[in-house]
Amino acid sequence: xxxxxxxxxxxxDRQIFAIHRPSPELMKYYVxxxxxxxxxFFIPLIYLYFRYHTMRYEFDEEGISMRWGxxxxxxxxxxYARIQDIHLTSNILExxxxxxxxxxxxxxxxxxxxxTLEGLHEFELVRxxxxxxxxxxxxxxxxxxxxxxxxxxxxxxxxxxxxxxxELRAVREALERRQP
Amino acid sequence: MSVRDGLLxxxxxxxxxxxxxxxxxxxxxxxxxxxxxxxxRWGMTQIAALAGLIWAINFIRWIEDxxxxxxxxxxxxxxxxxxWILFALEFAGGWMLVRLDYELRWYMLSDRAVRIREGIxxxxxxxxxxxxxxxxxxxxxxxxxxLGIADVEVKTAGGGGSGSDMEKKSSGSEPMHVAYFRGVHNxxxxxxxxxxxxxxxxxxxxxxxxxxxxxxxxxxERAVAELLTAARGLRQAVISR
Numbered sequence: 147x148x149x150x151x152x153x154x155x156x157x158x159d160r161q162i163f164a165i166h167r168p169s170p171e172l173m174k175y176y177v178x179x180x181x182x183x184x185x186x187f188f189i190p191l192i193y194l195y196f197r198y199h200t201m202r203y204e205f206d207e208e209g210i211s212m213r214w215g216x217x218x219x220x221x222x223x224x225x226y227a228r229i230q231d232i233h234l235t236s237n238i239l240e241x242x243x244x245x246x247x248x249x250x251x252x253x254x255x256x257x258x259x260x261x262t263l264e265g266l267h268e269f270e271l272v273r274x275x276x277x278x279x280x281x282x283x284x285x286x287x288x289x290x291x292x293x294x295x296x297x298x299x300x301x302x303x304x305x306x307x308x309x310x311x312x313e314l315r316a317v318r319e320a321l322e323r324r325q326p
Numbered sequence: 327m328s329v330r331d332g333l334l335x336x337x338x339x340x341x342x343x344x345x346x347x348x349x350x351x352x353x354x355x356x357x358x359x360x361x362x363x364x365x366x367r368w369g370m371t372q373i374a375a376l377a378g379l380i381w382a383i384n385f386i387r388w389i390e391d392x393x394x395x396x397x398x399x400x401x402x403x404x405x406x407x408x409x410w411i412l413f414a415l416e417f418a419g420g421w422m423l424v425r426l427d428y429e430l431r432w433y434m435l436s437d438r439a440v441r442i443r444e445g446i447x448x449x450x451x452x453x454x455x456x457x458x459x460x461x462x463x464x465x466x467x468x469x470x471x472x473l474g475i476a477d478v479e480v481k482t483a484g485g486g487g488s489g490s491d492m493e494k495k496s497s498g499s500e501p502m503h504v505a506y507f508r509g510v511h512n513x514x515x516x517x518x519x520x521x522x523x524x525x526x527x528x529x530x531x532x533x534x535x536x537x538x539x540x541x542x543x544x545x546x547e548r549a550v551a552e553l554l555t556a557a558r559g560l561r562q563a564v565i566s567r
Contacts, residue, residue, distance in 0.1 A: 230455075230458045230482050230483065230484065230503075231452065231453070231454055231458065231482055231502065231503065232453060233450060233451065233452045233453075233502065234449075234450070234451040235448065235449070235450050235451075236448070236449050237447060237448045237449075238337055238338065238447055241337070241338035241339075241340075241449070242338055249502065251482075251484065251502055251503065252484070253482070253483035253484045254484055255484060256484075257501060257502060258502065259502055270344070273453075274347075277347050277439075277453065277455075278347070280455070301543075301545055301546075303542075303546050303549075304543075304545040304546040304548070304549040305549075307546065307549035307550055307552070307553050308549050308552060308553075310553055310556075311549070311552045311553040311555075311556040311557075312556075314553070314556035314557055314559075314560050315556045315559070315560075317560055318556070318559050318560040318563045321560075321563045321564065321567065322563055
């Protein structure tokens with residue numbers, strides 16, 4: 147069951163669903179940050195190079211998935227309804243490149259973020275999008291879905307209750323008939 | 327002020343954060359005494375750094391003697407100058423960062439969410455939906471108590487509060503499921519507002535799907551009444567026997 151009717155997809159949704167790849171600025175950021183390792187800069191750089199080139203984002207009606215890796219592949223999928231905190235973090239270098247990390251967390255026991263979306267210039271848009279979808283920030287639950295489900299189950303319940311009542315009446319009649 | 331603007335431009339510090347979802351937020355700021363406390367900490371660090379520098383210089387002067395080659399003496403003198411320059415830069419830069427860190431903090435509270443922005447070199451913006459808050463605590467150390475300020479701590483579900491060093495590093499030295507209103511003078515008021523806000527939220531904050539609450543319809547109610555009459559009749563029939 148999808149609470150988010152695809153027919154009512156807003157412009158914001160469409161804009162977000164179109165995101166699949168991080169910005170090329172992320173590769174620049176990776177290059178600069180691996181230079182911090184001095185003469186061993188190529189060790190993180192190789193990893194980050196493949197990470198950048200294999201990183202894919204997928205936003206859909208239900209959740210986000212993110213995958214990367216070439217030897218050790220990793221794929222993370224989160225449902226919007228389970229998202230609990232969203233933090234934006236940026237250091238100076240990232241701000242110069244107009245980037246920020248979006249750290250998304252669920253109520254799991256890990257100290258680190260479950261998913262970190264990197265290399266998106268539209269981080270504020272993504273944050274607002276996630277907030278509009280996640281639990282607790284959305285307005286009162288859409289009432290449209292409930293009335294359709296309720297009557298059928300309600301009348302089923304009524305029918306079952308009537309059946310029980312009829313059984314009780316039958317028991318009583320049987321008792322009374324046996325009475326002298 | 328122009329130095330400040332220049333610094334902000336170089337550091338690319340974004341202006342006021344956007345308000346969190348929900349009603350127009352109330353904005354709280356760190357109290358002036360929070361700045362004093364940070365300044366005290368900065369002063370202590372400076373004294374320690376200065377003591378270290380002076381000790382190092384004196385130690386080197388003490389071990390060098392007339393046999394020391396000229397170029398080594400020259401190197402030592404250059405090192406001393408560089409040390410003093412670095413110290414001066416660190417002194418001024420540290421003070422400015424403490425000042426900016428105090429000025430550029432926002433604690434926003436709307437009827438739906440809390441948004442906290444802090445940091446200068448690394449900027450962290452945390453938004454926590456009130457529905458997801460699990461507990462609220464007020465913390466106050468002895469110095470904070472003397473200065474009349476306190477930290478309000480807001481936690482959401484999930485672990486990692488006192489994770490290992492590695493975990494802390496990966497999350498940017500801050501536990502991820504906690505946010506602080508640091509150095510506020512009205513901690514009690516904020517705590518009460520938060521509790522009030524949390525109480526108004528209807529769910530447990532564990533990301534449960536929306537509960538479908540349906541009032542029983544008329545037909546069901548009539549059927550239940552019918553069942554009750556039948557059960558009463560049966561009891562009477564049993565008793566009268």
